[in-house]
Amino acid sequence: MSTISLFVTGGTLDKQYNEISGELSYSSTSVYDIIKDSRTTLNIEIKKLMLVDSLEMSQTERKLVVTNCIASKNDTIIITHGTDTMIETARDIAFENIQKTIILTGAMIPYKVQKSDSVFNLATALSFVQTLKFGVYIVMNGHYFLWNDVRKNKKLGVFENL
Amino acid sequence: MSTISLFVTGGTLDKQYNEISGELSYSSTSVYDIIKDSRTTLNIEIKKLMLVDSLEMSQTERKLVVTNCIASKNDTIIITHGTDTMIETARDIAFENIQKTIILTGAMIPYKVQKSDSVFNLATALSFVQTLKFGVYIVMNGHYFLWNDVRKNKKLGVFENL
Amino acid sequence: MSTISLFVTGGTLDKQYNEISGELSYSSTSVYDIIKDSRTTLNIEIKKLMLVDSLEMSQTERKLVVTNCIASKNDTIIITHGTDTMIETARDIAFENIQKTIILTGAMIPYKVQKSDSVFNLATALSFVQTLKFGVYIVMNGHYFLWNDVRKNKKLGVFENL
Amino acid sequence: MSTISLFVTGGTLDKQYNEISGELSYSSTSVYDIIKDSRTTLNIEIKKLMLVDSLEMSQTERKLVVTNCIASKNDTIIITHGTDTMIETARDIAFENIQKTIILTGAMIPYKVQKSDSVFNLATALSFVQTLKFGVYIVMNGHYFLWNDVRKNKKLGVFENL
Numbered sequence: 106m107s108t109i110s111l112f113v114t115g116g117t118l119d120k121q122y123n124e125i126s127g128e129l130s131y132s133s134t135s136v137y138d139i140i141k142d143s144r145t146t147l148n149i150e151i152k153k154l155m156l157v158d159s160l161e162m163s164q165t166e167r168k169l170v171v172t173n174c175i176a177s178k179n180d181t182i183i184i185t186h187g188t189d190t191m192i193e194t195a196r197d198i199a200f201e202n203i204q205k206t207i208i209l210t211g212a213m214i215p216y217k218v219q220k221s222d223s224v225f226n227l228a229t230a231l232s233f234v235q236t237l238k239f240g241v242y243i244v245m246n247g248h249y250f251l252w253n254d255v256r257k258n259k260k261l262g263v264f265e266n267l
Numbered sequence: 268m269s270t271i272s273l274f275v276t277g278g279t280l281d282k283q284y285n286e287i288s289g290e291l292s293y294s295s296t297s298v299y300d301i302i303k304d305s306r307t308t309l310n311i312e313i314k315k316l317m318l319v320d321s322l323e324m325s326q327t328e329r330k331l332v333v334t335n336c337i338a339s340k341n342d343t344i345i346i347t348h349g350t351d352t353m354i355e356t357a358r359d360i361a362f363e364n365i366q367k368t369i370i371l372t373g374a375m376i377p378y379k380v381q382k383s384d385s386v387f388n389l390a391t392a393l394s395f396v397q398t399l400k401f402g403v404y405i406v407m408n409g410h411y412f413l414w415n416d417v418r419k420n421k422k423l424g425v426f427e428n429l
Numbered sequence: 430m431s432t433i434s435l436f437v438t439g440g441t442l443d444k445q446y447n448e449i450s451g452e453l454s455y456s457s458t459s460v461y462d463i464i465k466d467s468r469t470t471l472n473i474e475i476k477k478l479m480l481v482d483s484l485e486m487s488q489t490e491r492k493l494v495v496t497n498c499i500a501s502k503n504d505t506i507i508i509t510h511g512t513d514t515m516i517e518t519a520r521d522i523a524f525e526n527i528q529k530t531i532i533l534t535g536a537m538i539p540y541k542v543q544k545s546d547s548v549f550n551l552a553t554a555l556s557f558v559q560t561l562k563f564g565v566y567i568v569m570n571g572h573y574f575l576w577n578d579v580r581k582n583k584k585l586g587v588f589e590n591l
Numbered sequence: 592m593s594t595i596s597l598f599v600t601g602g603t604l605d606k607q608y609n610e611i612s613g614e615l616s617y618s619s620t621s622v623y624d625i626i627k628d629s630r631t632t633l634n635i636e637i638k639k640l641m642l643v644d645s646l647e648m649s650q651t652e653r654k655l656v657v658t659n660c661i662a663s664k665n666d667t668i669i670i671t672h673g674t675d676t677m678i679e680t681a682r683d684i685a686f687e688n689i690q691k692t693i694i695l696t697g698a699m700i701p702y703k704v705q706k707s708d709s710v711f712n713l714a715t716a717l718s719f720v721q722t723l724k725f726g727v728y729i730v731m732n733g734h735y736f737l738w739n740d741v742r743k744n745k746k747l748g749v750f751e752n753l
Contacts, residue, residue, distance in 0.1 A: 117451065124537040125586050127441065129453065143387040144375060145409030146425055213306060213448040219541045225305040228390030231409050236398040247307030247393050262449050263308055279613065286699040287748050289603065291615065375610040381703045424611050467711040468699060469733030470749055537630060549629040552714030555733050560722040571631030571717050587632055 108148040109234055110179045111136065114170060115156035116187030118212035118223045131156035135216040136185060139224055147231060150179065159187025159194075159211075167194055174198050180205040181234045185227070187211055188257055188264075191243060195252035199241040208234050209252075210244045213262050270310040271396055272341045273298065276332060277318035278349030280374035280385045293318035297378040298347060301386055309393060312341065321349025321373075324356070333359050342367040343396045347389070349373055350419055350426075353405060357414035361403040370396050371414075372406045375424050432472040433558055434503045435460065438494060439480035440511030442536035442547045455480035459540040460509060463551055471555060474503065483511025483535075486518070495521050504529040505558045509551070511535055512581055512588075515567060519576035523565040532558050533576075534568045537586050594634040595720055596665045597622065600656060601642035602673030604698035604709045617642035621702040622671060625710055633717060636665065645673025645697075648680070657683050666691040667720045671713070673697055674743055674750075677729060681738035685727040694720050695738075696730045699748050 113119070113134045120129040134153055154173060155166050171194075174182055186194055188211045195209050210230040216223035230244045241252040245264040254267050275281070275296045282291040296315055316335060317328050333356075336344055348356060350373045357371050372392040378385035392406045403414040407426040416429050437443070437458045444453040458477055478497060479490050495518075498506055510518055512535045519533050534554040540547035554568045565576040569588040578591050599605070599620045606615040620639055640659060641652050657680075660668055672680055674697045681695050696716040702709035716730045727738040731750040740753050 122453075122538055122542045125583070129446075139387075142382045142384065143409065144384045144425065145387070146427070147409040214446055217543045218446045219543075220304045222304065222306045224386045225301075225307070225390040228387040228409075229394040232391040232394035232406075232411075233398065235411075236395065244394075247305065247309040247390070249394075249397075259449070263306065265308070284615075284700055284704045287745070291608075376608055379705045380608045381705075421611070463711075466706045466708065467733065468708045468749065469711070470751070471733040544628045546628065546630045548710045549625075549631070549714040552711040552733075553718040556715040556718035556730075556735075557722065559735075560719065568718075571629065571633040571714075573718075573721075587630065589632070 107181060108150055108179045109231065110177045110182040111140075111149050111151045112170065112173055112182065112184045113151065113153040113156070114159070114162070114166075114184060114186050116159050116185060116191075116211040117215055118185050118226075119156055120158075120215040121217050129215070135223070136227070139216065139227055143224070143228065145231065149231075157187070159190040162187070162190060162194070167197055170194055171197050171201060174203055174205065174207055175201060177205070180239070182207045183227075183230045183234055184209045185211055188213065188245070192252065192255060192257065195241050195243060199252050204239050206234050206237050206239055207241045208237075208244050208249070209242070269343060270312055270341045271393065272339045272344040273302075273311050273313045274332065274335055274344065274346045275313065275315040275318070276321070276324070276328075276346060276348050278321050278347060278353075278373040279376065280347055280378055280383075280388075281318055282320075282377040283379050291377070297385070298389070301378065301389055305386070305390065307393065311393075319349070321352040321356075324349070324352060329356055329359055332356055333363060336360050336365055336367065336369055337363060339367070342401070344369045345389075345392045345396055346371045347373055350375065350407070354414065354417060354419065357403050357405060361414050366401050368396050368399050368401055369403045370399075370406050370411070371404070431505060432474055432503045433555065434501045434506040435464075435473050435475045436494065436497055436506065436508045437475065437477040437480070438483070438486070438490075438508060438510050440483050440509060440515075440535040441539055442509050442550075443480055444482075444539040445541050453539070459547070460551070463540065463548055467548070467552065469555065473555075481511070483514040483518075486511070486514060491518055491521055494518055495525060498522050498527055498529065498531055499525060501529070504563070506531045507551075507554045507558055508533045509535055512537065512569070516576065516579060516581070519565050519567060523576050528563050530558050530561050530563055531565045532561075532568050532573070533566070593667060594636055594665045595717065596659075596663045596668040597626075597635050597637045598656065598659055598668065598670045599637065599639040599642070600645070600648070600652075600670060600672050602645050602671060602677075602697040603701055604671055604707075604712075605642055606644075606701040607703050615701070621709070622713070625702065625713055629710070629714065631717065635717075643673070645676040645680075648673070648676060653680055653683055656680055657687060660684050660689055660691065660693055661687060663691070666725070668693045669713075669716045669720055670695045671697055674699065674731070678738065678741060678743070681727050681729060685738050690725050692720050692723050692725055693727045694723075694730050694735070695728070
């Protein structure tokens with residue numbers, strides 16, 4: 106059984122409530138908990154690249170995501186990412202023509218908040234990555250989208266085809 | 268976009284704690300809540316066939332699952348099912364040679380209990396059903412298994428290939 | 430059995446994650462859910478006065494809290510309130526010398542966020558209001574404090590005696 | 592500030608779902624988690640005496656609860672206990688005429704199950720123990736009851752006066 110690379114970059118999925126400041130911020134990733142509670146027997150290598158709001162992801166950080174996709178010895182890769190610039194990062198990765206199945210996913214509601222879509226989205230990414238052919242995809246709302254045929258409908262808070 | 272049939276039969280996923288009797292029993296299915304909270308935009312037709320522990324599923328009930336698979340106008344079908352006889356029902360469905368993608372899934376921990384695998388498993392089933400070719404599958408622990416190449420490891424509480 | 434007035438003003442307890450804006454805001458109160466899930470058989474009259482961050486509570490709004498305390502026909506009153514100006518509102522109420530037991534409580538973590546202290550704090554307020562003599566109190570962190578012998582330790586995020 | 596003894600005996604509060612057997616059983620107590628998440632600054636000494644269904648509590652075990660109440664150096668004591676024989680244990684404790692405030696509490700829904708009343712009930716016990724005079728009490732459903740003026744209404748699943 107092959108191994109899946111799971112790169113963590115933050116996004117809404119990993120936002121946490123800071124009780125002292127009263128604001129949402131980052132302190133650690135919940136991806137380990139999600140994977141543990143799922144009882145999955147998949148081989149998954151989790152690597153935290155950063156914990157940032159994707160609106161504040163720098164070009165250096167975005168480049169780091171791309172180079173990790175290139176360097177990974179696994180040909181199935183999932184990236185957790187903020188939804189606001191997920192497609193931008195997908196495009197940068199696609200530009201490299203990497204012969205791997207690479208999926209970007211995230212959440213509209215933080216994992217730590219009730220009724221979060223985090224577990225659902227990560228689960229769908231882990232499934233699609235096993236069956237889709239090489240390419241770069243966005244997986245959200247139960248669908249997979251090719252990186253160049255998707256947009257975020259900011260009014261409805263869902264991803265949809267162009 | 269095609270529609271996915273989602274047949275509910277009960278199993279651990281839908282077990283609820285009855286505070287008067289102090290026992291686990293069935294009163295309603297949580298599948299509607301799971302789908303709603305997932306924010307999925309997939310077309311899903313949910314149909315509750317029964318709410319039973321799969322160890323107590325009668326031959327009449329099992330037959331009902333099979334006939335619903337045959338009768339469905341959708342060629343992608345997911346069945347929530349208790350894990351103990353999930354493979355038995357899969358075999359009965361496979362015997363019919365239905366030209367559809369049919370997935371049985373369930374949970375080791377009820378949805379209403381902390382750290383349940385229900386959302387994860389249903390999410391993976393909803394993904395695999397979109398990409399796997401016609402056939403009958405078990406989807407558990409992040410994997411898809413052909414109905415005739417899987418067993419439940421009762422000691423570990425996980426599904427694995429033969 | 431006498432009736433307890435429960436006045437809702439918002440505060441951190443009722444902050445919700447807005448998935449479209451990505452920010453914390455108010456849409457409805459969770460107090461009804463908390464009371465229902467508690468299985469309490471107390472007589473509680475819930476009245477939503479407002480849903481505001483206590484740092485943004487206007488003098489008109491604060492006055493509304495005071496007049497509701499005066500007008501209530503019940504002599505046991507609980508007010509859910511943001512922690513930042515909870516003591517300020519308590520002082521305004523105390524100034525009126527109302528012959529009732531009046532408790533202000535709230536939360537450091539919103540009810541909708543994992544590991545919230547909302548249920549705990551509301552439960553303690555509902556208990557203390559039954560046994561404390563007339564006066565104005567802050568109930569937080571499992572303690573009751575007289576309104577004029579308490580401060581919020583903003584560094585630790587806990588209430589303590591002066 | 593005085594210290595509160597918190598004796599754990601099990602009951603519904605601490606029942607957990609065993610995913611291998613598919614049954615409810617005991618493995619550890621959730622009381623530590625409840626206290627931690629509450630952010631209480633009370634001094635609480637937690638002592639696990641046993642983890643049993645109160646219908647199966649032996650006379651030796653019940654005696655152990657009584658002797659711990661007598662031996663405790665704290666004059667405020669809370670006991671988590673199954674609801675079915677909570678009043679029986681309360682009577683045994685009351686027989687000893689201990690000059691302490693002793694409260695028995697529990698839950699109708701296990702802590703690990705959604706919408707549990709565990710946090711609410713433990714919070715109310717922690718409040719009442721600070722203000723009630725010496726005696727033996729049952730605290731459930733937001734009320735405190737004298738040990739000899741309470742019964743469990745098994746049909747409704749609530750405690751009420753005689």
